[in-house]
Amino acid sequence: MYKQTILTSVLSLLSPALALPLEPRDTPEFTITSLGATFPYPGVYGVDSVNSFVNVAVTYPDASSTSDATLNTTCRVDWPAGTNPGPTEWTACANPALQFRLPADGWTATTNFRVELFEELASNGAGLYATHILTSNPGNSSDPNAYMFCLQMGKFNPLTCTLTGPWGQSPRTVVMSTTNENGRPN
Ligand SMILES: *[C@@H]1O[C@H](CO)[C@@H](O)[C@H](O)[C@H]1NC(C)=O
Numbered sequence: 001m002y003k004q005t006i007l008t009s010v011l012s013l014l015s016p017a018l019a020l021p022l023e024p025r026d027t028p029e030f031t032i033t034s035l036g037a038t039f040p041y042p043g044v045y046g047v048d049s050v051n052s053f054v055n056v057a058v059t060y061p062d063a064s065s066t067s068d069a070t071l072n073t074t075c076r077v078d079w080p081a082g083t084n085p086g087p088t089e090w091t092a093c094a095n096p097a098l099q100f101r102l103p104a105d106g107w108t109a110t111t112n113f114r115v116e117l118f119e120e121l122a123s124n125g126a127g128l129y130a131t132h133i134l135t136s137n138p139g140n141s142s143d144p145n146a147y148m149f150c151l152q153m154g155k156f157n158p159l160t161c162t163l164t165g166p167w168g169q170s171p172r173t174v175v176m177s178t179t180n181e182n183g184r185p186n
């Protein structure tokens with residue numbers, strides 16, 4: 001409690017100073033700050049029928065702010081046991097201002113998929129869009145999309161993925177530049 005209070009007050013002192021040297025951002029960003037996922041892992045070590053999910057935490061521009069303020073939300077898709085994880089339709093995030101999809105073009109494996117995010121800004125449907133490929137690729141540390149680390153531990157457990165780089169060393173974030181769109185992509 002004590003430590004947290006100190007940390008919070010140090011951060012609140014630092015934030016304005018840190019913000020000053022930055023240029024105003026011309027391109028708004030979405031940032032995936034964390035990811036949790038489980039997938040089936042068939043074979044003698046794993047389990048081939050589990051409740052699978054992908055859950056991401058996202059920081060996105062606060063549409064009502066004039067000073068680059070951001071909001072946080074989480075976006076989650078689920079596949080019940082017995083269903084193969086695969087592409088999804090657009091799904092509302094916990095804050096429905098933001099929507100999330102894992103589209104068919106880009107989904108090549110349960111640990112290699114494209115993420116799309118869309119924030120509706122206007123009543124005519126216009127908004128901000130961004131997309132990024134996320135892969136787990138421990139064999140290739142120069143893969144620019146290898147943000148995920150997926151691990152299966154112990155018998156009868158699913159494959160579990162986090163956003164900790166090709167070897168699970170340290171938490172990563174995925175910063176995505178947005179584009180202005182007239183509507184949510186089909
Ligand atoms: C949003 O999430 C980020 C990353 O977890 C965190 O650093 C930040 O404090 C959060 N902001 C708010 C307003 O909760």
Ligand SMILES: *[C@@H]1O[C@H](CO)[C@@H](O)[C@H](O)[C@H]1NC(C)=O
Pocket residue numbers: 140142143144
């Ligand atoms: C590793 O990833 C880089 C970047 O995507 C690619 O150019 C290279 O061919 C990959 N190497 C292997 C061995 O797959």
